[in-house]
Amino acid sequence: MPDRTGRSVADIVRSNVFTRINAILGVLFVLVLATGSLIDGMFGLLIVANSVVGVVQELRAKRTLDKLAIVGQARPVVRRDGVARAVAPGEVVLDDLIELGPGDQIVVDGEVQEGEHLEIDESLLTGEADAIGKVAGDQVLSGSFVVSGSGAYRATKVGRDAYAAQLAAEASKFTLVNSELRNGIDTILKVITYLLIPAGLVTIYNQLFSSHESWRSALNGMVAALVPMVPEGLVLMTSIAFAVGVVRLGQRQCLVQELPAIEGLARVDVVCADKTGTLTENGMRLAEIRVLSDVPQKSLRAALAAMAADDPRPNASVAAIAEGCPDDPGWSRSAVAPFSSAKKWSGSSYGAHGNWLLGAPDVLLDPDSEAAATAQRIGATGLRVLLLAESDRPVDAPDAPGTVTPRALVILEQKVRPDARETLEYFAGQDVSIKVISGDNAVSVGAVATSLGLPGGQDPVDARELPTGADDMADAVEQHTTFGRVRPDQKRSMVSALQSRGHTVAMTGDGVNDVLALKDADIGVAMGAGSPATRAVAQIVLLDNKFSTLPHVVAEGRRVIGNIERVSNLFLTKTVYSVLLAFLVGVAGIGSQIFHYDPMPYPFLPRHVTIAAWFTIGIPAFILSLAPNNERARTGFVPRVLRLAVPSGSVIGVMTFIAYLIAYQGAGQTETEKVHASTTALITLLIIAVWVLAIVARPWAWWKVVLIAGSVAGYLILFTVPFTRHFFKLDPSDTALTGAAVVCGLIGIVLVEFAWWLTAAPTGVAGRMLTRRGERES
Incomplete structure (x- = not known):
């Protein structure tokens, strides 16, 4: 490149x-x-x-940009002689076998060699919003990224021959x-x-x-x-x-990928902030497993430990579960359903040991059930709540998840960033509106926003109830400040709705579900610890992962x-x-x-x-x-x-x-x-x-x-x-x-x-x- x-x-x-x-x-x-x-x-x-x-x-x-770019660049995992190691993108050569996981950016063109429920988002190249399933033999293009699943592909075109090389080179110039x-x-x-x-x-x-x-x-x-x-x-x-x-800004560990972004962020009057990784810290801790049935907690811990151990690329929630349930029972997995932002759950089938689901309670449960009410009550305190449940069919069945039997609420503690309140107060003092847009439960998002003193945090909106019309969507986003259960395509629509009302919008995020919105926002701001895909499309990368750096920008x-x-x-x-x-x-x-x-x-x-x-x-x-x-x-x-x-x-x-x-x-x-x-x-x-x-x-x-x-x-x-x-x-x-x-x-x-x-x-x-x-x- x-x-x-x-x-x-x-x-x-x-x-x-x-x-x-x-x-x-x-x-x-x-x-x-x-x-x-x-x-x-x-x-x-x-x-x-x-x-x-x-x-x-x-x-x-x-010189500043060059140094920061080395720190902030995506580092693909290359498998050579049976050993996997992260390398700089420039070190990838023809026929390298490159491993893939959720959020990974595809850095060179290639051909899929192995895949397990591998789904690729090519919207940055083709405009196609839906993720595309990939199996062995399919082509993948540089500039796309993994939404869910895992796999590996062989590099067939590198450097200037790769599909997105000219686009990336042009977008990254000192301009x-x-x-x-x-x-x-x-x-x-x-x-x-x-x-x-x-x-x-x-x-x-x-x-x-x-x-x-x-x-x-x-x-x-x-x-x-x-x-x-x-x-x-x-x-x-x-x-x-x-x-x-x-x-x-470089001295503050802020990588400005495009110089006009400095000017653009100065014109911003709305900042759309993701909750997880922006207002709260990435790390979580398993606080409690609240049993909902007569299944022994030991069995529930075994199921959680097995699912966490089998995840090749665990997110922050799964990593916290793995730390809290370290004893892997060694069950043999017969089917898997990777987590995606669209369906809000993941699952693993273990034959005689059952078909286990882990996901959002308000998605998997009947909203009128006692378990759903309990989950909402706990989430309202600002804790993150996941549901561990069993299904009556394999998790990869076409009609999965099927009939869901709740087994336990997995309660995780999220730590609010100590600098988040001060940052929100700064923006309020500068007449910049804050919109908290998250894929988490709306009540939980509202609790975090309220704890930070954000106006409107006590009245969160569930994005599943948002109108689909452009004008109605714009009205709703203008009137409210806190949104939960927002799908990736909805984040993009919300950014467009604000822009249609004459706002200059900055979007912050760190997950693969933020990529589309980051790309469409006037200014995209990614966290350095976020996925390579978010860092690739953002104009500004906060390498120190501090939301409090944004006021300095x-x-x-x-x-x-x-x-x-x-x-x-x-x-x-x-x-x-x-x-x-x-x-x-x-x-x-x-x-x-x-x-x-x-x-x-x-x-x-x-x-x-x-x-x-x-x-x-x-x-x-x-x-x-x-x-x-x-x-x-x-x-x-x-x-x-x-x-x-x-x-x-x-x-x-x-x-x-x-x-x-x-x-x-x-x-x-x-x-x-x-x-x-x-x-x-x-x-x-x-x-x-x-x-x-x-x-x-x-x-x-x-x-x-x-x-x-x-x-x-x-x-x-x-x-x-x-x-x-x-x-x-x-x-x-x-x-x-x-x-x-x-x-x-x-x-x-x-x-x-x-x-x-x-x-x-x-x-x-x-x-x-x-x-x-x-x-x-x-």
């Missing part, structure tokens, strides 16, 4: 170095070098930074595509590309033909106008945020999306004001030829636009992209970003142009007057840009105030220290012009603030920020 993460180190380096943005900046860097002004080529460091940071972060994420966030950024970049062409042409014409400056000054002005139009850090910050998210997704939206505002504001300023100066320069007034060159040098980005975008954006952010992701990423960036960028562009007009002394200005003019325009730009940073950073916390104050302090140092003033060609000594720049900046702040309240308040952003501020103050 191809490597799980797909991209090699060479591919990662190539994709981060040879980018469109690096190409644009590279050409502009060469043009600046041609003028002999190396200082003005400082923006060329962005090429190195973009490449190095992107490569390092993606390599870290790849950043197919997400609203990435699609939104791609849309923004396309719009910017269209804006760059006319703005660039106007700027080039103005600088080279209208301004009447030397070719060196003209080129420097042209580059200074074009460089800030490129949102050079936007894609980089997005990649960093995703990659850091993968590494952070949600928080990481929210951090990524919320912070990328913040920094997108900064980068796009810069693009908007750069394009607008270039247009205004360019049109004014072209107008000078028509109306015969003094031409107007671009006000800034490349070094000016470089330092303008340092403390208003570059450093703050990096810090904000990694900061905590717990607001649930919403749709409409692009409109929300443009709602702030366009008016803010427009205000900055216009006010900077006005400040430049005030300070500009005409074509005959001296070099000192030219520096005064550019400094005046730059002060206005920086004052408003810092305030935009302050708006984006809302709601303010102490560290955000320090960040903004640090930005202001950084610029004060640049404008006041003699060395930096000389190095960057800054001169704020003309108090009249500096005062005019400050006034223009303050007017710009008022306009930006007004625009923000005008556009943010209708969307609820302002209200949420004021609410959070009030909560902190109280």
Whole structure:
């Protein structure tokens, strides 16, 4: 099979170095070098930074994914020279004999050699929901999994030849595509590309033909106008945020099989949780065998011990029975009926020793019987109850189970996960609904849900009574929170019903009965100790089997999306004001030829636009992209970003142009007057840009105030220290012009603030920020 993460180190380096943005900046860097002004080529460091940071972060994420993938991958049991041992999927070779049991994933194509009631689910490949019985000689395909029974098959196609190899390889790549966030950024970049062409042409014409400056000054002005139009850090910050998210989650033993899952889980508003293995621990303990007939308990224990010993792949319940009844009587089994989620029972026939059944009391018993009432009463306390019964016919008979005679209730203790309550409370606090969907008895499921304080847990629904119509099913799932006796196909239908009502659904599970629902959910979350089939179809695998890891995944997704939206505002504001300023100066320069007034060159040098980005975008954006952010992701990423960036960028562009007009002394200005003019325009730009940073950073916390104050302090140092003033060609000594720049900046702040309240308040952003501020103050 191809490597799980797909991209090699060479591919990662190539994709981060040879980018469109690096190409644009590279050409502009060469043009600046041609003028002999190396200082003005400082923006060329962005090429190195973009490449190095992107490569390092993606390599870290790849290394994390590779390590976790080894831990989380299915390990088929291969029989060689009569000895069975688990191997990595990549070690399976042609003609290997691979053993199968319930929940096992079929990792390569093959032919069944032996089988005992072997049933394979091929729905992930064919869409056929019903399990298909397999006998010796039948073909099995990679990507399917065992529902019930056991057997072995011989590998006939491995590696890239296997049926599902290409699908698995494609689905497992380290990918950043197919997400609203990435699609939104791609849309923004396309719009910017269209804006760059006319703005660039106007700027080039103005600088080279209208301004009447030397070719060196003209080129420097042209580059200074074009460089800030490129949102050079936007894609980089997005990649960093995703990659850091993968590494952070990897440290919590959470394997993210598809990167957009980080974003997807942040949008989730309903979590469907399986009870066993999610809310409760996998391990169980045999608490009691309550006899229902005159059969001696010794005989009942013998039957339980025989059934447990004969099960080649015991589930958690059977394993607990085997531990509690260790004395195998050595009976000879004549027939077997494996357990399946559909029929809810298993059985073994032992000739003269009887035909024994083990399964759900509410399935095998008359609901009006005293034994059924007893089982329900015990299950209501949160214990797991199985019925041990005898049948009047072999368990593999077509009409099995036939007449059922109850013999005993097998009572198992389930331990609720200590972190389950805290996790449910977290989701409740985040307005995320929880639906407990389990194959267990509804009353037992309700008892567990109630013990965890889940609203609606005291009113569990038996899924056998659910309506079959899509709308009626959706109504029932919306209204209730706890469901028992849910079949695998019903879990899938319930997920679809929630999605039909506009919900983004996450499904958690660990058993083979959860596979179909995991696959159809918006986000599938599997437990590391679950079946290989569930781990194969899930986007996220909790390798430590802790349900409490899920809030960290949600928080990481929210951090990524919320912070990328913040920094997108900064980068796009810069693009908007750069394009607008270039247009205004360019049109004014072209107008000078028509109306015969003094031409107007671009006000800034490349070094000016470089330092303008340092403390208003570059450093703050990096810090904000990694900061905590717990607001649930919403749709409409692009409109929300443009709602702030366009008016803010427009205000900055216009006010900077006005400040430049005030300070500009005409074509005959001296070099000192030219520096005064550019400094005046730059002060206005920086004052408003810092305030935009302050708006984006809302709601303010102490560290955000320090960040903004640090930005202001950084610029004060640049404008006041003699060395930096000389190095960057800054001169704020003309108090009249500096005062005019400050006034223009303050007017710009008022306009930006007004625009923000005008556009943010209708969307609820302002209200949420004021609410959070009030909560902190109280």
